[in-house]
Amino acid sequence: MNEQNIYLPYLMRIEKVTDEAPLVKSFRLTFIDDEVLNNFTFKTGQFGEYSVIGEGESTFCIASSPTAKGYIECTFRQAGKVTTALSLKGEGDIIGFRGPYGNSFPIHEWKNKNLLFIAGGIALPPMRSVIWNCLDLRKDYKQITIIYGARTVADLVYKHELKIWDEMPDVKLITTVDPGGETPDWKGEIGFVPTVLGKIAPSSENTIAIVCGPPIMIKYTFPVLEKLGFAAENIFTTLENRMKCGFGKCGRCNVGKVFVCKDGPVFSYKQLKELPQEY
Amino acid sequence: MESIRKKAKELLEKNAVQVIIGYGEGLDKSVSAIFVRKPENAETLIFDDRCVHNLAVYLLKNEIKALGKPCIIAHLAALRTILQLASEHQITEDDVLVLGVTHKGELMEFAGFKDIEKYIASANIDISENEKEIINKLEAMTREERWQFWVEHLSLKCIKCYACRAACPMCYCSRCQVEYNQPQWITVEATPVGIIEWHITRAMHIAGRCVSCGECYRACPMNIPINLLNYLTVLTIKEKFNVSAGTSADLDSVMSSFKSDDKENFIKQS
């Protein structure tokens, strides 16, 4: 990678576009250059810089699992210049991708443990990657519980996959919407994710908790997990900070001594506790 | 200088204000703005002809507003800045206690903005002769020479550090036009025409509000005479609309008001 111009993205073709929620889309991307396709590997939790050539770059995680070969997926909300340009792209269009960057979820250390996935709103994508990765190695893990909440029913992303997980016998899925976000036929929970977590109160015995969501949700979820007996080193999350380069050069994503792009984005709550509140 | 220190100490002791925004000296005798909050530190305040910074730029900064009611040591340009900010509804009389200071260092106390207006009406607020001289010299050049002068000074020297924007007390927008990218009107990086577009935009957005304090020129690390662009708008507005910024607290904004008989000689009208 270092002989090459590290800023030059791969060109990717958009295979599939899915409208996940208002202003939220998912792309399935394949590599145009087969040679790149053959030796492209990544680990769950890593991210990339997706670029609309001529508009700029935007940072999202790789939402598909490494076990799904031949393509990568990303999910994004239309918020700024690049994501607006991305949302205008359709199937067959070409975009750029740089990556994979950052560290990954240490799923090999979680063997024979229960997994508790807690996600909020549009933060399900990084979580989805690690959930599918673990489901594809299902026998390595014991009980898998997923608690996923969003503001309203319409805001729930990956609705199709939520059904699949719901029907899986060895996966316990709890979906919730914020109070007032439910529709008449909504059968899931109603309440903020931290409160639903407190109600379900999954045991912390031999369990790893993975939390992804907006800063407000994370702030209220960690104390609940601690109350349930989760040790800080058994809680993992991904941090989000403004990024431009993705590999520790442009100087903006640091939280205290640590670069979110190079030393993260995956951190344990134990590491987080030692970091200043700069995210 | 002594009168400033005495007054400052008194104000802090009476807790009439929570911070004095004045001038102080570093170890190497270089002058900078200081923020005195304890009465015993009042004697670090100084005033002499090196104290040119327009301290009014600090009045709208959130972290300074959080310190409580300020008293500001204001020379003529700062006094005009305060009136201009007041006319733009950014500060009111009880937001700030103004201590005027003449260039000889004499202290002036004002009952309110009206008092300041009287002092400013009596003061000479014109652009200095040598700056007018430079503008005349520029206008005497041919158009091509002028263009060459500004391409050389702006396009080839400006590094887009935005010190001119940061130093200007009138540039208080929470998010500047160049900080929007949908659309990206002005290129972020220092490109030749992008630089010229930036400096035209800055001069147009400050037109009718510039009190010619010269901070933009003093802040420019590349020593580019960008204040001349603002002074040109000051002279034009004085000549064409007979208005000078910072002369009254309830002045109409020049560029968003008008007179039906504004004079001009270039609009074709049959």
Add this chain to the structure above:
Amino acid sequence: MNIEKKILKYSSLEELVLKLNRDGKQVFAPVKKDNIVDFAPVSGLYEMAEDYIVTVQSAKFVVFPNVETLFEIETSKDKITLKDKDFNSIPEIILLGTRPCDAAGFNILNAMFGGDYQDTIYSARLDKTTLVSISCNKSDAKCFCTSVNGNPGATAGSDILLTRIDNNDFLAEIVTEKGKAIVSKYPELFETVPEINKDKYMADVPVEFNLNGISEKIYSRFDSDIWLEQSLRCIGCGTCAFICPTCGCFDIQDAYDGYSGQRKRSWDSCGFSLFTLHASGHNPRNVQSQRWRQRIMHKFVYLPEQQNLLGCVGCGRCSRSCSANMNLKELLIHLKNVIENE
């Protein structure tokens, strides 16, 4: 390693500048224009400024320009082609008149742009750059190189270090292979040197403080209000970062007109509010004191720990050009006193 020493007469230096230009090299030197001294291409030594402490801008533009094209973009109806940067279009540049602090700055930039993601554009420019520095015979109140592991006659980072000695000639210390290459290309200009004590020509830069070992203490004061105290007068522009020899933060932007364009990198500053603004509007560094803290932390805590290099060379440029007079030397002295007295 003992550094080879030569004598370079003033006339020989004039000759060297002419010959370098003739051999297709671009020679940059400090030039005084509109009463500021800054690097500019020179064809002869006479154009070089005489009495200056340091140039206004640092010499980093040679390896990390204000605007740099990362790659070219060509688009047609259904095809996008990205043309990699043409590395051999990068000219050979000789930087004459950099100061020892400028030269030391390159080592810090090299570390930041190197590492596991080597920036090949940066290293391509670095390979084609030769530093012929001139040591300092005078300094001013803003200089503090001796307090950050530097000194007015340090050779670190320079390929050749010239020291002005009597009757205007120069003692030349040939530091690196690039330096040797110049000497061997123009042997007639360099003479053998009698024993010379360099120190008597050096500027006297008093040591103001010593920051070794206090980075942990600075970091532990992350939430102290010393940062607010120090940065009240900072107006939040990019001057200090843009002229600093060791600031390498950048922004990436696309320039595109619908048919062709570039992806460009340009200087950025942690002093700007946009630097860390999230698309959601959240900004982890929302006020100026947090940004000033980041500037100090990066140079005096993070870089020493990540690259075991202080992120500052004590050139004093930021203090000289700051319109709010944020005098870094004094602010570091103040920081050290606060830490020691608590």
Add this chain to the structure above:
Amino acid sequence: MPDFQPKIVAFVCTWCTYAGADLAGTSRIKYEPNVKIIRFPCTGRIDFMFLLKSFAYGADGVIVSGCHPNDCHYTSGNFHARRRWIVFRELVDLLGMDINRLCFSWVSAAEGAQWAEIVNSFTEQVRTLGPYKEYRELAEKDKK
């Protein structure tokens, strides 16, 4: 430069000048086709940045035209525009931009003929000035 075809951009207000230009058309009044008319609700909405960007993207001359004073559909848009152009012209003149390539006019909805006359005379004026290369070439450097 007799055979040079200048590119002219005209920013006009929809209530007066655009209607005037329309009247010129319906009355079969011929005028130079070099002008590209861009319609705005009011001259008050025409930002100085539109003019700068026109020159950067290849215009050789720019016309800004709208309702006569006191005719403005929004009562005061043209008065605000007038102040803006008074200051803008002096500023760009100081900068050395060619203000002979800027034409400001009041053209009412009834003045189809006047509109044609303004476009023809201004196009001729810009034709003699030739292409506005210096600004465009500088703008090209923006891309490098």
